[in-house]
Amino acid sequence: MRPIPPVAPRRRGLLAGALGAALLPAFARGVSAAGPILGTRPADWYRTRFGEFEVTVVGDGDLDLGAPAAGFPAHPRDDLTQLLRANFRSTEKLVIPQNCFVVNTGRQLVLFDTGVGYTRPFGPHTGMLLANLRAAGIMPEQIDAVVCSHGHIDHVWGIIGGDGKPNFPNAQVFISKADFDFWTDEARGRTDGWVGTFVQGARRNLLPVRDRITFVEDGKEVMPGIIAVSAPGHTVGHTAFALQSGNAKAMFIGDLAHHDVIMLRRPQIEFAYDTDSRQSAQSRLRLLRMLAQERIGILSYHFPFPGLGYVAAEGEGFGWYPLPWGVNL
Ligand SMILES: [Zn+2]
Structure with a gap:
């Protein structure tokens, strides 16, 4: 007869039995994993089809906005x-991500917004656009057009590199004239505080490419399949872009809403970095109602990566319905 092994004290609940052993940290089990805990972050990029177009979402990293209040x-x-x-x-x-979108229309490779750039003002996990773009198989020199929703730090500061040269050397740049004028204007003492910082950065990124800038206008085609849609308030010339390929419709909403819970559930809310919060809320309600009613897809710059999905009207605001993995927009 075999000797009866000593009975180990039983752990209760989930940690009992074989499952419990698997859940215990390695040191507690007395064994070692075959490899170390890596702690590395995968490249932030994602790809989907949109009609005849291809959309690649490329992250620039996370913006830490501090306390919600x-x-x-x-x-x-x-x-x-x-x-x-x-x-x-x-x-x-x-903490909100920055989702830059590369839309390949078959004729042109179009980048929507450019992140915070090389100075990484929000820390080491920002300014990742170029690295993630290369990881996604797209070279900066292949970009034909850089389309900017507005002139803020996290949207235009990735246009110029640390060497003072354009990061996208073959790209035309598109932005509203209202935002170009507003954010490159040093006059009237606009050199102080965060506005001053934004103005300096916009000048550093937009003035060197001034001769390649085309101003977008509400309702006008930027290029085949892409139409500018004025959505002022967050900034004076903040612009969304309607995309259409075949029967597929979507909108790049820029900073129409920065947070998928707070600003969709409370669409009238005032955001600290709005130029005109009331007007921003009006633009938000007008476009989100249309997008919900017509069930049009959304490409969102600041919603959880990859920022693709739909909104539905719910209560006083909207619910966010992310696109499932592998499903086309
Ligand atoms: Zn933003």
């Missing part, structure tokens, strides 16, 4: 906390 100082804190908690998001700080 800092972004929405006029809004009741309790409501922000409740909204974030109900959606399993951090109530301590807001």
